Amino acid sequence: AQTVTQSQPEMSVQEAETVTLSCTYDTSESDYYLFWYKQPPSRQMILVIRQEAYKQQNATENRFSVNFQKAAKSFSLKISDSQLGDAAMYFCAYRSAGGNTPLVFGKGTRLSVIA
Amino acid sequence: NAGVTQTPKFRVLKTGQSMTLLCAQDMNHEYMYWYRQDPGMGLRLIHYSVGEGTTAKGEVPDGYNVSRLKKQNFLLGLESAAPSQTSVYFCASNRGINQPQHFGDGTRLSIL
Numbered sequence: 001a002q003t004v005t006q007s008q009p010e011m012s013v014q015e016a017e018t019v020t021l022s023c024t025y026d027t028s029e030s031d032y033y034l035f036w037y038k039q040p041p042s043r044q045m046i047l048v049i050r051q052e053a054y055k056q057q058n059a060t061e062n063r064f065s066v067n068f069q070k071a072a073k074s075f076s077l078k079i080s081d082s083q084l085g086d087a088a089m090y091f092c093a094y095r096s097a098g099g100n101t102p103l104v105f106g107k108g109t110r111l112s113v114i115a
Numbered sequence: 116n117a118g119v120t121q122t123p124k125f126r127v128l129k130t131g132q133s134m135t136l137l138c139a140q141d142m143n144h145e146y147m148y149w150y151r152q153d154p155g156m157g158l159r160l161i162h163y164s165v166g167e168g169t170t171a172k173g174e175v176p177d178g179y180n181v182s183r184l185k186k187q188n189f190l191l192g193l194e195s196a197a198p199s200q201t202s203v204y205f206c207a208s209n210r211g212i213n214q215p216q217h218f219g220d221g222t223r224l225s226i227l
Contacts, residue, residue, distance in 0.1 A: 009155075033213065045158075045205065045218035091157060095212075102148060102173060103216065107157040 002027045004094050006106035013082045014114050020067075021077045021109050023092030031097035034068065034075045039108070040088040048090070051075065053097070079111075087113045117141050121206050121219035128196045128226045136191040136222050138206030146209050147189035148173075148216065149181060151202040158205065164189055165212075196226045 003026045013019035025034070036048040051059045051068050058066050063080045079086055092106040122137040138147065145166050150158040150173075160173030164183040178200060180192045189208075193200060203223050207216040 105158040
């Protein structure tokens, strides 16, 4: 079974600075999807960014970008120009490309943004 | 658009009581999911459905039942609530298995 590991339970960053959240995963598959979700205090789960394993180019969404290292099974999230609204729990998730397999989530990293 | 709506948002139960959580989506999504979120555990999949009339077990299905009689609704039932089922429950849906999931706002359930 696939597993997702987020080794940083908590992180903090100064406003306007850059922070990187780590995620590693374990799989024997070659085709899959990776996601970062944000959960602010409102409890909503918001998709931040998505990466397809067969694409070598790292996904970017405005201030959010990933460093996808397929061989190392690493999928880190970089947040540039951090804003107070970025404070939230961040979850890394994995999904196989084949079949009806659902998402597997990591345990999350709580990000604090310091003004 | 309402998206994914969960009912109720909060509930307190006594051990042994039963209840049903309702998830409704108005996006015509095929796939629907029920997760529970506990401190330090992330989200864990309870049950999911790949279409109307279908259900499948997830990672932590024990003590729960589900039904998907209508495409837009996915019901999560607790037949005999236990304190270990105190959690925040999230429903999600997506159009296709490769599409991002849309989440509801969660239901906080406390069992005394």
